[in-house]
Amino acid sequence: MSSEIDTDYVIGQDNIQTNVGPFGLDFHNPVFLISGLSVIFLVLFCLIFNEAASSMFGALRPWLTTQFDFVFAIAMNIFVLFCLFLVVSPLGRVKIGGKHAKPEYSYLSWFAMLFAAGMGIGLVFYGVLEPLNHTLSPPLGVPGALDADGNLADAAVAAQAARVGMAATIFHWGLHPWAAYSVVALALAIFCYNKGLPLTVRSAFYPILGKHTWGWPGHIIDSLASLATLAGLATSLGYGASQAAAGMNYVFGIEATTTLKVIIIIAVTALALISVLRGLDGGVKLLSEANMLLALALFLFVLIAGATADIFSIFGTGLVTYVSELPALSNWIGREDTGYFHGWTTFYWAWWIAWSPFVGMFIARVSLGRTVREFVICVLVVPTLVCVLWMAAFGGTAISQMVNDSYMGVQQTIANWTPELSLFAMLEQLPMTTVTSLVGIVLVLVFFVTSSDSGSLVVDTICAGGKIDAPVSQRVFWCCFEGLIAIALLLGGGLASLQALAIATGFPFAIICVAMCYCIYRGLSTEEV
Amino acid sequence: MYSNIMVPVDLAHLDKIDKALRAAADLARHYGATVHYVAVTAAAPSEVAHNPAEFAAKLDSFVAAQASGYGIDARAHPIKSHDPAVDLDETLRDAGDAIDADLIVMASHAPGFAEHVFQAHGGYVASHSDLSVFVVR
Numbered sequence: 001m002s003s004e005i006d007t008d009y010v011i012g013q014d015n016i017q018t019n020v021g022p023f024g025l026d027f028h029n030p031v032f033l034i035s036g037l038s039v040i041f042l043v044l045f046c047l048i049f050n051e052a053a054s055s056m057f058g059a060l061r062p063w064l065t066t067q068f069d070f071v072f073a074i075a076m077n078i079f080v081l082f083c084l085f086l087v088v089s090p091l092g093r094v095k096i097g098g099k100h101a102k103p104e105y106s107y108l109s110w111f112a113m114l115f116a117a118g119m120g121i122g123l124v125f126y127g128v129l130e131p132l133n134h135t136l137s138p139p140l141g142v143p144g145a146l147d148a149d150g151n152l153a154d155a156a157v158a159a160q161a162a163r164v165g166m167a168a169t170i171f172h173w174g175l176h177p178w179a180a181y182s183v184v185a186l187a188l189a190i191f192c193y194n195k196g197l198p199l200t201v202r203s204a205f206y207p208i209l210g211k212h213t214w215g216w217p218g219h220i221i222d223s224l225a226s227l228a229t230l231a232g233l234a235t236s237l238g239y240g241a242s243q244a245a246a247g248m249n250y251v252f253g254i255e256a257t258t259t260l261k262v263i264i265i266i267a268v269t270a271l272a273l274i275s276v277l278r279g280l281d282g283g284v285k286l287l288s289e290a291n292m293l294l295a296l297a298l299f300l301f302v303l304i305a306g307a308t309a310d311i312f313s314i315f316g317t318g319l320v321t322y323v324s325e326l327p328a329l330s331n332w333i334g335r336e337d338t339g340y341f342h343g344w345t346t347f348y349w350a351w352w353i354a355w356s357p358f359v360g361m362f363i364a365r366v367s368l369g370r371t372v373r374e375f376v377i378c379v380l381v382v383p384t385l386v387c388v389l390w391m392a393a394f395g396g397t398a399i400s401q402m403v404n405d406s407y408m409g410v411q412q413t414i415a416n417w418t419p420e421l422s423l424f425a426m427l428e429q430l431p432m433t434t435v436t437s438l439v440g441i442v443l444v445l446v447f448f449v450t451s452s453d454s455g456s457l458v459v460d461t462i463c464a465g466g467k468i469d470a471p472v473s474q475r476v477f478w479c480c481f482e483g484l485i486a487i488a489l490l491l492g493g494g495l496a497s498l499q500a501l502a503i504a505t506g507f508p509f510a511i512i513c514v515a516m517c518y519c520i521y522r523g524l525s526t527e528e529v
Numbered sequence: 530m531y532s533n534i535m536v537p538v539d540l541a542h543l544d545k546i547d548k549a550l551r552a553a554a555d556l557a558r559h560y561g562a563t564v565h566y567v568a569v570t571a572a573a574p575s576e577v578a579h580n581p582a583e584f585a586a587k588l589d590s591f592v593a594a595q596a597s598g599y600g601i602d603a604r605a606h607p608i609k610s611h612d613p614a615v616d617l618d619e620t621l622r623d624a625g626d627a628i629d630a631d632l633i634v635m636a637s638h639a640p641g642f643a644e645h646v647f648q649a650h651g652g653y654v655a656s657h658s659d660l661s662v663f664v665v666r
Contacts, residue, residue: 012575199573281611281616282616468571
């Protein structure tokens with residue numbers, strides 16, 4: 001192919017191939033060691049200097065998201081605009097993998113896997129809480145649905161609060177995060193499948209770094225990406241275990257002891273191991289599809305048993321308000337609703353960007369054979385609509401329960417800040433609570449399994465210098481490693497510190513990912529259509 | 530006795546399968562069989578090739594060299610897999626069926642503890658295939 005980048009670099013040339021006992025290893029030097037050792041160092045630091053770590057990293061994240069709010073806001077807006085540009089530009093005709101490439105996965109499997117890596121867990125936990133939270137205290141100076149005494153405001157005010165609250169939620173789960181994922185995924189896919197460079201984050205920067213891509217600048221980018229992924233996954237797993245345990249406690253009355261949480265982490269890791277050993281098609285693809293069906297079933301149940309009319313109405317009004325308020329919500333200058341802008345928006349932006357190397361790389365891996373236009377539309381628009389539908393059903397029902405039935409159960413979980421219980425508090429008002437709550441718990445746990453599996457795949461590929469056929473024992477290693485970190489931090493304290501650090505990596509990546517837009521443009525300009 | 534011999538090859542580690550290649554060629558000459566060289570790749574770039582087309586070209590030139598070197602009838606079968614590190618065994622088994630092979634000659638790495646957890650490819654194919662399998666150690 002003429003568009004291929006001519007480089008002397010051979011994939012795996014910096015790799016160390018050795019045997020440790022009976023296991024064959026094939027990893028990149030020095031990315032594997034830097035990522036592995038720095039994670040171990042950081043975990044030990046969080047465990048031993050618990051308080052110092054918590055005050056240091058705990059302050060770092062809010063400092064970044066308040067002082068550099070504009071960096072996150074500008075970066076995310078650039079991602080959205082760049083993606084929209086690609087849809088209308090002639091560059092959108094370029095096909096990932098060259099003009100003769102064919103898609104490896106059907107649309108359904110592909111969509112299922114988009115959610116498996118990045119967003120599934122969040123949708124289950126925040127689908128109920130966030131729309132109601134923003135209805136209670138909407139951004140942009142709009143009055144909330146409850147007055148200062150906790151009484152319901154009049155119908156017009158409550159309806160406006162619900163509309164803006166829904167729009168404010170869609171803003172965090174819609175075009176912006178998926179644009180960030182699209183940029184990273186597209187950059188990696190183009191430079192891997194079209195340009196012949198290894199499937200690793202550094203390859204996307206070849207137009208800027210040239211041969212330095214294979215030197216220290218590249219080592220740093222790859223190490224940072226795998227560090228962010230590992231720390232993010234392990235802390236999510238730790239928190240996820242607490243949340244699942246709290247859910248079990250709420251629904252079944254099982255005491256949420258530390259032992260139960262450790263058992264959950266071990267069970268999720270064990271299932272992820274089985275999935276890892278079964279490979280991409282037999283493991284994560286299969287689980288993602290199964291989980292998509294389960295999520296669809298729960299969604300349809302809520303749609304039918306919940307406040308059906310209100311759900312459809314909030315879907316429409318929320319979407320319209322989202323479009324009309326998009327400029328105001330995206331603006332970073334002179335914001336007075338800092339509680340929303342810093343506490344929610346910028347926090348989410350940092351979070352999505354920190355996850356983007358992981359999710360982006362996984363999406364890149366499964367997106368061969370799609371044109372750029374098809375890719376951007378499918379990764380940007382379809383997941384956004386799915387998120388809006390989901391939020392409308394789950395959040396819309398919770399809002400309706402409060403506004404129409406004066407049910408304050410979900411509002412209580414916000415007041416007490418127990419987001420893991422919001423879903424169950426909402427389901428409590430619908431029929432078959434035990435069954436649906438159980439489905440909710442299974443849904444979350446399976447999303448954790450698919451995250452852990454796809455995360456191990458991504459970290460292993462990065463740490464093997466872009467080699468996707470490195471020994472499977474390495475994926476097993478990363479999968480166990482994540483589980484062990486989660487258990488260590490759960491028992492020793494420090495989940496919050498390491499998670500704050502993981503989110504803080506969103507700051508350098510925000511800048512790195514803007515550079516990626518330029519690299520994508522350069523890369524696409526030399527492609528045949 | 531044999532007319533289609535399948536030989537899985539790892540283009541990145543040809544040095545390690547020399548014995549299996551010789552054994553396959555000797556058998557092919559003896560029985561007048563065709564040797565089918567099967568190599569598996571993912572769509573993503575690997576240490577062997579930047580894309581599947583280049584991979585196929587490399588396999589072709591390898592097979593041509595085997596054919597002229599040993600004086601045998603040889604064919605190349607480049608096969609794409611989504612996740613070769615895991616799917617290799619099944620991919621090879623399916624390839625054997627598609628080629629209608631009656632004998633597989635393949636190299637295996639030394640067996641050890643890890644193979645109880647992670648199948649050695651030769652061992653898996655030998656125990657999950659109806660064909661005769663000649664595992665060359």
